[in-house]
Amino acid sequence: MKRLFSVIIITLLLITSAAFSAFADSYYIRGDANGDGKLNVLDVTLAQRVLGNLETEAKGIVKRNCDTDVNGLDINDITRIQRYLAEYEDKYQIGKTFSYDEHELPFVPD
Numbered sequence: 243m244k245r246l247f248s249v250i251i252i253t254l255l256l257i258t259s260a261a262f263s264a265f266a267d268s269y270y271i272r273g274d275a276n277g278d279g280k281l282n283v284l285d286v287t288l289a290q291r292v293l294g295n296l297e298t299e300a301k302g303i304v305k306r307n308c309d310t311d312v313n314g315l316d317i318n319d320i321t322r323i324q325r326y327l328a329e330y331e332d333k334y335q336i337g338k339t340f341s342y343d344e345h346e347l348p349f350v351p352d
């Protein structure tokens with residue numbers, strides 16, 4: 243009985259991780275620097291470290307997910323993410339989910 247339960251749990255974990263992986267391959271949350279599906283201060287810290295060349299990123303996730311106005315990652319993007327986390331008004335759709343195809347479109351805030 244324990245073995246069956248373990249097999250069921252492992253199967254569910256594999257299905258869940260595969261589904262999240264498929265999601266992460268197609269979609270991203272604007273501002274989610276580490277790509278964990280959550281937006282918080284850890285993302286700001288990581289983006290700052292990458293921008294300051296204190297950390298390198300192999301997959302380009304930080305520069306892709308944190309570029310709020312699709313013109314390359316700069317300090318303005320990080321400031322906007324910080325302001326979003328502090329619940330200031332946001333015109334850059336930070337925290338929203340986008341497909342990678344949408345990211346390629348020009349983004350013009352209101």
Ligand SMILES: [Ca+2]
Pocket residue numbers: 274275276277278279280281282284285
């Ligand atoms: Ca995150």
Ligand SMILES: [Ca+2]
Pocket residue numbers: 308309310311312313314315316319
């Ligand atoms: Ca930018």
